[in-house]
Amino acid sequence: MKYTYYPGCSLRGTGRAYEESLLAVFRALDIELEELDDWNCCGATTYMSYDELKSYALAARNLALAKKAEHDLMAPCAACYLVLNKTQHYVEDYPWIGQIVSNALVTIGLPDSIKVKVRHPLDILLNDVGLDAIKKRVTRPLNGLKVAPYYGCQIVRPYAVFDNQRNPTSMDRLLEACGAKPTYYPVKTNCCGGSQKGTLPEVGLDLIRHLLAEARRNGAEVISTVCPLCQFNLEVFQDQAAANSHKFGMPVLYFTQLLAVAFGLPLREAGFQRSFINIKPVLAEKEIAYV
Amino acid sequence: MEIKRIVKFEAERDPAFAHWISHTVGGERIRHCLQCGLCSGSCPLSLYMDYTPRRLMHLSREGFKEEVLGSYTIWLCTCCYACMVECPKNINITHLMYALKTRAIEEHFYPKHFAIPVLAREFSRMIHDSGRITESWLVMRVLLKTAFWRLFGFTRLGLRLFRTGRMRLATERIERREEIARLLEAVDQTKQEMAR
Numbered sequence: 001m002k003y004t005y006y007p008g009c010s011l012r013g014t015g016r017a018y019e020e021s022l023l024a025v026f027r028a029l030d031i032e033l034e035e036l037d038d039w040n041c042c043g044a045t046t047y048m049s050y051d052e053l054k055s056y057a058l059a060a061r062n063l064a065l066a067k068k069a070e071h072d073l074m075a076p077c078a079a080c081y082l083v084l085n086k087t088q089h090y091v092e093d094y095p096w097i098g099q100i101v102s103n104a105l106v107t108i109g110l111p112d113s114i115k116v117k118v119r120h121p122l123d124i125l126l127n128d129v130g131l132d133a134i135k136k137r138v139t140r141p142l143n144g145l146k147v148a149p150y151y152g153c154q155i156v157r158p159y160a161v162f163d164n165q166r167n168p169t170s171m172d173r174l175l176e177a178c179g180a181k182p183t184y185y186p187v188k189t190n191c192c193g194g195s196q197k198g199t200l201p202e203v204g205l206d207l208i209r210h211l212l213a214e215a216r217r218n219g220a221e222v223i224s225t226v227c228p229l230c231q232f233n234l235e236v237f238q239d240q241a242a243a244n245s246h247k248f249g250m251p252v253l254y255f256t257q258l259l260a261v262a263f264g265l266p267l268r269e270a271g272f273q274r275s276f277i278n279i280k281p282v283l284a285e286k287e288i289a290y291v
Numbered sequence: 292m293e294i295k296r297i298v299k300f301e302a303e304r305d306p307a308f309a310h311w312i313s314h315t316v317g318g319e320r321i322r323h324c325l326q327c328g329l330c331s332g333s334c335p336l337s338l339y340m341d342y343t344p345r346r347l348m349h350l351s352r353e354g355f356k357e358e359v360l361g362s363y364t365i366w367l368c369t370c371c372y373a374c375m376v377e378c379p380k381n382i383n384i385t386h387l388m389y390a391l392k393t394r395a396i397e398e399h400f401y402p403k404h405f406a407i408p409v410l411a412r413e414f415s416r417m418i419h420d421s422g423r424i425t426e427s428w429l430v431m432r433v434l435l436k437t438a439f440w441r442l443f444g445f446t447r448l449g450l451r452l453f454r455t456g457r458m459r460l461a462t463e464r465i466e467r468r469e470e471i472a473r474l475l476e477a478v479d480q481t482k483q484e485m486a487r
Contacts, residue, residue, distance in 0.1 A: 009424040014457045038466045040422040045370045047418065049392035050411040052316065057478045058418065061470070094316060100481045107477040108470040153371030158385070165376050191335045191371035198430065199406040203339050203367065236448065274455040 001128060003119065004069040005033040006062060006084075008077040008228075009041050015077070015228025017271025021256035022076055022121060024269045028260075029129055029137060033074065036066055044079040045194060056097060057104040059087035063114035064105050072117040074124060078227035082154040084118045089159065120155060121256065122170045122226060123162040131177045139264035141179030143286045147258065148185040148220035149175065150211065152192055152230040165189075171224060171255050178262035183218045187211055192230045197237055208233050209241040212248045221282050222251045224258055235276050251277045266291045299355060309354030311394075317386030321352045330374035330384050340364040344374050344384055351387070360400040365391045366407050406437045419472060422465030427458040 011019040026033055039062050041047075043055035063084060066073040075081040091098040091114065102112030125134065149171045156168045163170045168189065172182040192211060197204030211234060215223050225231040235252035242248055253275070260270035261283070267290055272279055283290050312318045324345075331343035342350060342364045351359050359365070368388040375385045395401055396408045413432045417424055427449075434442050452458040465471070 009463060010426065012423075012463055013426040013459070014452065016457055040465050040471060041418050041424050043418065044414075044424075046411055046414040048370070049389050049407075050396065050415045052389060052393065053482060054415075054475050054478050057474050058471075061474055090316070096485065097316070100478055100485070103481045104474045104477040108474050153369070153373065157372035158375045189373075191369045191373070194369045195410065196367075196369060198433070199410060200367065203336070206339075207335065236452075274457055276451065276455070 001030075002032040002034065002071050003074040003124065004036050004066050004071045004116075006036045006039055006042075006066070006073055006075045006080060008075065008080040010077055010079075010228035010232075014232050015254075017257065017274045018076060018228055018231070018254045020269065020271035021254055021260045024265050025256050025259045025263065026121075028263045028265060029125075029133070031124075031129070034069065034071070036062060036069065036073070039065065042075075042080040042083040044083060048083070053097065053100055055083070056087045056090060056101050059083050060091070060101045060105055060114050061108070061110065063087065063116055063118075064110040064112070066116045067111060067113050072119045072124075074119050074121060076121050076226075078152055078154040079229065081118060081120050082159075085159050085161070088114060088118070120162070120226075122155070122174070125174055125259075126170050127162060131173060134174065134177045134259075138178050138262045140262055140289050142175070142258065142262050143179055143288050145180045145258075145282070145286050145288065146183050146219055146221045147175050147180045148215035148218065148223045149182045149188055149255075150185065150215075150223050150225050150230060150234070151188050152225065152227045153189060155226055156189065171226060174255065175224060175258060178259060180258065180262075183215075183220045185215065185218055185220070187214045192227075192233045194229055194233075197233055204233070205237060205241050208237050209243075212238060212241055212250060215250060216248060220250070221286075222253055222258075222279070224253055224255045226255055238277070249277060251275065251279045251282060253279065261288065261290055264289075264291065299358075304354035305356040306354050308356035308359075309352055312351045312387065312390075315387070315390045317383030317390060318351075320380055320382045321348060321387070323380040324348050324352065324382055325380060327379065329377040329379065333373040333377045334368075335371065335373065336367045336369060340367055344368075348382070348384065348387075351391070359391060360395045360398065365395060366401070366405075368392075404437050406433060409433055409436050419475060420468070421462055422468050422471045423463040425459070425462045427452075427460060428462060 043058045047055040105112045151168050156163045156165050193204035193207040257270045328345045331337045331345040337343045342362045372385045410433050
């Protein structure tokens with residue numbers, strides 16, 4: 001199995017632990033990843049509100065480069081995953097947008113075909129690797145660790161490619177295969193506010209507080225995320241969100257970090273040293289061995 | 292007590308705006324809107340909005356430009372696509388929010404020192420120059436231009452992020468940066484040709 005890998009900007013910054021754990025897990029499963037040659041920023045939600053057409057062109061450059069590489073393109077960041085998918089849809093649905101985008105691609109000497117499958121690691125792990133292969137690789141089961149599975153918005157919406165839009169379960173199933181116990185988490189696809197913690201702080205913080213409170217209310221011991229911005233918001237602003245009430249103290253991890261623990265990979269290889277909230281007390285309490 | 296008229300008169304509408312919204316990308320079906328309210332009900336931000344998405348759809352298609360572009364709604368939208376998934380008439384509400392934001396930025400319909408348009412501008416500038424985003428610099432640039440005093444509040448957090456290697460001062464850059472400039476220029480060019 002081989003995929004072209006599109007890390008995206010966040011995985012080189014605040015979301016480094018996502019990249020580290022993802023690469024470690026894929027290595028452990030013998031899946032080959034090749035980084036996309038000279039990839040650029042996908043534009044995310046921010047560029048889309050600044051100039052829609054240019055944002056399609058930016059995403060299309062990555063898609064055209066990936067097309068040359070001839071493997072499916074894996075995008076772990078929710079925003080990248082959505083923007084790349086969305087660009088393909090709009091180029092197809094609106095021929096005049098397609099014309100603008102292909103003109104732009106030709107100008108920089110790229111082929112104007114952007115038809116390459118964009119995949120999320122959840123999709124690859126579940127549908128290409130399969131739960132059986134994952135179960136076989138588990139050496140340190142997560143002993144019923146209660147995990148709130150938090151998907152956020154842009155993985156399954158608006159294009160339900162591999163999971164249900166209203167009640168996704170792909171991460172639940174992966175975590176179960178590792179011996180964890182996904183909790184009831186009715187806000188699993190609610191929005192974390194994205195960049196609003198920075199731009200409209202009182203609103204952003206309120207959304208973050210709600211997500212954390214729901215996890216606590218449903219008995220979660222950790223929250224598992226699939227997006228660098230969700231992870232950042234829920235972890236880094238946890239104390240601010242708690243304000244005067246009692247602190248959450250809730251580790252917020254990437255799902256790949258939990259897989260890494262279950263695979264018996266060293267915590268350092270999976271980026272745990274970058275966490276603000278220590279996972280070790282929770283692992284000790286659940287008698288999950290780690291290195 | 293301030294007495295204000297809460298109902299709009301027809302003469303206050305801007306028909307050109309109504310025409311624009313139903314002809315812009317994503318707005319093709321806006322006239323099919325049933326006003327059912329599933330968008331507002333599914334919107335996690337509607338609790339904070341002055342006009343909920345349902346009301347905003349109605350105001351836009353009827354041409355109440357000032358109310359729409361001047362509302363907090365378009366800035367509160369985080370583009371989570373919940374409304375779009377629920378809409379029984381397949382109106383691309385999320386995309387319309389993007390279009391309205393772009394229009395508001397173009398026409399300067401936002402409070403002074405408002406962070407979101409500044410973020411959009413700095414974000415696009417950084418992509419133009421480097422091809423990628425370096426989060427640390429982006430945050431600093433936006434704060435300097437909007438609320439520099441908040442930088443001091445970020446020192447503890449910033450230090451922690453640097454210590455854990457989650458923020459770095461080195462800028463992320465792509466190799467063929469000139470391609471990005473040419474790519475973006477080409478978009479403008481084709482757009483102009485099409486307009487002619």
